[in-house]
Amino acid sequence: MTARHAKTSPLKASARDLTLGVAVPLVGVCVMIACWALYVELSGVPPYILPGPGTVAAALTKDWYILLAALWVTAQTTFVALFLAVVGGGSAAVVLAQSRWIETLLSPVMVTLQVTPIVAIAPLILIYAPTPWTAQLICAFLVTFYPIMLNTLQGLKSADRNHADLMKTYSASRWQTLIYLKLPSALPSFFAGLRIGGGLALVAAVVGEFAAGQAGNNAGLAFRLLEAQYRLNMPRLFASLVLLAMLGAIIYGLTSTLSKLALRHWHESEQK
Numbered sequence: 001m002t003a004r005h006a007k008t009s010p011l012k013a014s015a016r017d018l019t020l021g022v023a024v025p026l027v028g029v030c031v032m033i034a035c036w037a038l039y040v041e042l043s044g045v046p047p048y049i050l051p052g053p054g055t056v057a058a059a060l061t062k063d064w065y066i067l068l069a070a071l072w073v074t075a076q077t078t079f080v081a082l083f084l085a086v087v088g089g090g091s092a093a094v095v096l097a098q099s100r101w102i103e104t105l106l107s108p109v110m111v112t113l114q115v116t117p118i119v120a121i122a123p124l125i126l127i128y129a130p131t132p133w134t135a136q137l138i139c140a141f142l143v144t145f146y147p148i149m150l151n152t153l154q155g156l157k158s159a160d161r162n163h164a165d166l167m168k169t170y171s172a173s174r175w176q177t178l179i180y181l182k183l184p185s186a187l188p189s190f191f192a193g194l195r196i197g198g199g200l201a202l203v204a205a206v207v208g209e210f211a212a213g214q215a216g217n218n219a220g221l222a223f224r225l226l227e228a229q230y231r232l233n234m235p236r237l238f239a240s241l242v243l244l245a246m247l248g249a250i251i252y253g254l255t256s257t258l259s260k261l262a263l264r265h266w267h268e269s270e271q272k
Contacts, residue, residue: 050234056235069219070223073219089149092145092149118139118204209223225240
């Protein structure tokens with residue numbers, strides 16, 4: 001009886017954690033929507049100032065073919081930029097971790113790109129990029145690259161010194177030390193940078209769409225938001241904001257899930 005209880009308790013714990021992880025955020029969202037609807041109802045604010053949740057839901061239903069197409073464009077830019085930043089930032093961190101002088105040589109360029117506001121760079125990128133979508137992708141990549149690279153580099157440098165000395169004792173090569181010690185040690189920092197970069201990729205994609213102002217079938221949610229603002233179509237504006245918030249939540253959920261899957265069996269940050 002005791003052994004059977006010991007076998008089933010981890011499954012029960014996982015189910016309980018999953019239920020809490022899904023139910024608690026949903027309760028928070030429902031409370032926020034209820035407060036929003038209650039405020040609109042009690043204050044009597046007109047829909048062209050602040051539409052209620054029902055009005056926004058009606059706009060989503062009515063304009064779904066326009067908004068979903070725009071959502072796909074924004075999501076495509078965000079995920080492609082995030083993928084390129086993961087590949088480029090991770091590779092750059094590995095190269096910089098191998099040589100101190102390369103890091104010192106390139107750090108001024110990377111820091112300059114990071115601290116310069118992307119809003120100021122976006123018009124210049126639009127001039128030289130071959131297409132508006134490429135310009136949006138470059139904007140999102142530049143913003144996302146640095147936090148992933150920096151966190152990964154910090155993780156590579158934080159490998160245990162005693163373990164590194166032990167591998168030297170056994171005549172391990174530089175690549176063996178990198179693969180078996182430094183890369184696993186850098187995973188927690190990498191996933192921390194990935195969570196940050198996921199949100200920044202969406203923000204930069206929206207900024208790039210604001211700057212590009214691309215209309216037609218290739219218009220993203222940012223353009224639809226501006227279009228609704230110019231036309232004083234507040235329900236569609238709020239519907240665009242809701243979709244952007246949902247996309248950001250999905251990105252954060254995906255990056256958090258990847259972190260848990262990779263770290264839950266051995267690292268303290270994902271163990272409960």
